[in-house]
Amino acid sequence: MTKCHLIIFCVFLTLLPGCKPKPQGPSLSELGSHSKAAQQARFESYAQELATLPLQEALLRQYEMLDDAETDSTRWREVTSMQEHFFLDPNSPFRNEELYLPVAERIVASPLTSDTERERALWVVPRLRLNRLGRPAADFPFTLRNGRPTSLYETIDLHPAAQHTLLFFSNPGCPNCKEITETLMADAEMSAQIASGKLLVVNIYPDEDLDAWYDYLPHYPADWVCGYDPDQLINSDTLYWIRAIPSLYLLDEEKRVVRKDAPLEVILVDCKQR
Numbered sequence: 001m002t003k004c005h006l007i008i009f010c011v012f013l014t015l016l017p018g019c020k021p022k023p024q025g026p027s028l029s030e031l032g033s034h035s036k037a038a039q040q041a042r043f044e045s046y047a048q049e050l051a052t053l054p055l056q057e058a059l060l061r062q063y064e065m066l067d068d069a070e071t072d073s074t075r076w077r078e079v080t081s082m083q084e085h086f087f088l089d090p091n092s093p094f095r096n097e098e099l100y101l102p103v104a105e106r107i108v109a110s111p112l113t114s115d116t117e118r119e120r121a122l123w124v125v126p127r128l129r130l131n132r133l134g135r136p137a138a139d140f141p142f143t144l145r146n147g148r149p150t151s152l153y154e155t156i157d158l159h160p161a162a163q164h165t166l167l168f169f170s171n172p173g174c175p176n177c178k179e180i181t182e183t184l185m186a187d188a189e190m191s192a193q194i195a196s197g198k199l200l201v202v203n204i205y206p207d208e209d210l211d212a213w214y215d216y217l218p219h220y221p222a223d224w225v226c227g228y229d230p231d232q233l234i235n236s237d238t239l240y241w242i243r244a245i246p247s248l249y250l251l252d253e254e255k256r257v258v259r260k261d262a263p264l265e266v267i268l269v270d271c272k273q274r
Contacts, residue, residue: 043082047094055098055133062099066106076112088124090244093263101128127241136255137167138239142204142227145217152202155225156255161197164258164271167249168203169234169242172216177246180264185221189272194223199271201225206234206242 046065050058069079080103086092087100107113107121131137139153156165170177184190184201193199203220205213205228213228220226234240240249243261250259250267259267 039078039082040085043086044094047086050096050099051094058099059102062102066103070106070110070112073112076110080107090247090261095261095263097128097260098133101125104128127237130237130239130241131249131257131260133257133260135257137249137251137257140229140233140239141231143230144225144227145214149230150227153255155202156200156251159197159200162200163198163253164193165200165202165251165255166267166271167251168201169206169240169245169247170203171205171207171245172209172212172219174245178219180246180248181220183264187268190268193271194221203227204229204234206232206245208232 046061050061053061065079069076083100083103086094087096087103089095104121104125108118108125113121137152139151141149141151143149152167156162159165168177168180170180184194190199194201201221201224203224203226205226207213210228217226229235234242240247247261248259248264248267249257250262250270252258258270
């Protein structure tokens with residue numbers, strides 16, 4: 001995007017009812033003129049800016065970038081690669097499936113896409129559409145630590161005081177899972193919310209080694225709901241797309257998705273603002 005385009009876009013925003021101009025990040029229309037390190041630094045600034053914007057404004061920025069990148073095959077490859085690295089990689093602190101969905105959809109439709117890239121995007125798109133923000137989370141059955149079968153919705157309904165449900169997909173012995181558990185236990189405000197029932201933690205083991213899971217159970221707080229997926233539905237990618245463990249989802253009192261595979265730091269802010 002050129003400076004001229006930026007000025008026009010800012011003016012356009014000021015004319016929309018209720019809209020105020022937002023600080024604009026660096027233009028990536030000349031992404032290919034920079035080294036790989038410089039490209040990543042510029043895209044990181046862009047990703048940081050999108051994180052401060054309402055979702056619809058962030059999506060508008062994404063559409064603009066894709067429109068611009070699609071005018072040049074080299075720039076298209078560079079931009080789509082950066083988009084995947086920042087918004088889809090499960091290890092990225094900026095991961096955001098809502099922001100990557102329009103990228104994957106454009107990859108499917110673009111004439112600049114190779115057959116291999118299109119085939120992969122066609123596989124990714126329906127998984128990105130699972131459990132969209134603002135929509136009810138998919139229900140699923142699981143088995144409690146005492147062997148009783150239940151489901152996500154039944155569990156939430158049994159805790160009517162919960163303003164949020166933290167859905168925590170974890171594995172026994174996973175270092176990052178252990179870190180999340182310890183952080184939640186050490187945070188006085190979060191511990192108080194859990195103890196009062198305002199925050200419900202549903203901790204699900206999605207894999208098959210039940211002996212290891214039962215051995216590790218004493219490491220989880222007694223006031224968490226802990227269970228496992230006996231039918232391996234989670235790993236089927238038909239209800240949830242768990243690309244890496246741990247994975248955290250935050251739901252509201254109506255079981256709608258507030259955060260999807262989000263970093264714990266983001267979820268903590270949401271819970272403490274309530």
